[in-house]
Amino acid sequence: MTTQLTQGSDGNYRCSWCFSAPDFLQYHDNEWGYPVDNDFRLFEKLCLEGFQAGLSWRTILSKRENFREAFHDFNFNKVAHFNRKSIEQLITNKGIVRHRGKIEAVINNAKCAKEIVKSEGSLASFVWKYEPEDKVLAKPQSKSTSSESIALSKDLKKLGWKFVGPTTVYAFMQAMGLVNDHLEGCITRSKIQRARSNFIIP
Template identity: 50%
Template sequence: MSHELFFSYHDEEWGVPVHDDRLLFEMLNLEGAQAGLSWLTILKKRENYRAAFDNFDARKIAKYDAAKKESLLQNEGIVRNRLKVNAVVENAKAVLEVQREFGSFDRYIWQFVDGEPLRASDRQHAVAVSERMSKDLKKRGFRFVGATICYAFMQAVGMVNDHTADCFRAAMLAQ
């Protein structure tokens, strides 16, 4: 894991609490895209994903038709997997419903941790939360949101602080 993208992602983003609906939506979809692949693959394609998926604007993505989805499957800058491309579109529709119901995706997603990041020391609780989150997301029509993906998402957006105790980011994010 000595790639520069890993360093900058870890040092600047990973584990920092996110409360922006667009970025939360982006990260949920990128974590789903990563299923079966390396995170480095997704980090390398991240800007391509933003360009291909209208900067993860859920309103625009929810309107994608079959022709748009087919064109995405020809885009070498993203993971060209039909299920994963379709999942982003379905997730866009689902996130719009969540926003209508809860006022924001942020309010909905952070309810699973009562609005506060969980600590790495309570991993068993964090895993249980990811399982509950996964079940609820699936019930609402989200795709590629299994418990493992949800846990990685929780780590990425700061819902759980899984930096090791000796990591300089652990103390910074614990404040």
């Protein structure tokens, strides 16, 4: 992502990356960075970031509805029961990224998510323990990992998760509101900050 601001047709400045693809503006203004405590949305984002590895977010976002249909809206209670036949069917699904390893990782991670819910009460309770203590980033969009994303990645891997490297996890943290990585001067930054201030940590 670029670390610059661009003025939109409405006269407001936003993070420049949101003007690089048609779907990005809506995503930037209404999703990226708002705090999330819904387990299925958190699981979805971890999975989609895993699918993005080696690809662009534009590719994944354009296929997101197809992914949701294929994986039962990322209800990990259902995905955990996918079997070999399910995998073979997904491999033939042209609407998603047909990468066997990544598909198998989603099913594996669904089982792991269920275990976290058993031990922590919710996936959200587990994930939000890794919110940085310093809630205001000194230089937004200046890095691709953080000490917190490294720690979360390490702990998820210990619990058996796959495709959850530090960079993948940091992108997840940016998107799910664990950090406010909108640039200073971006019209959405203050909205995110207010949402984070009102957010109750699970």
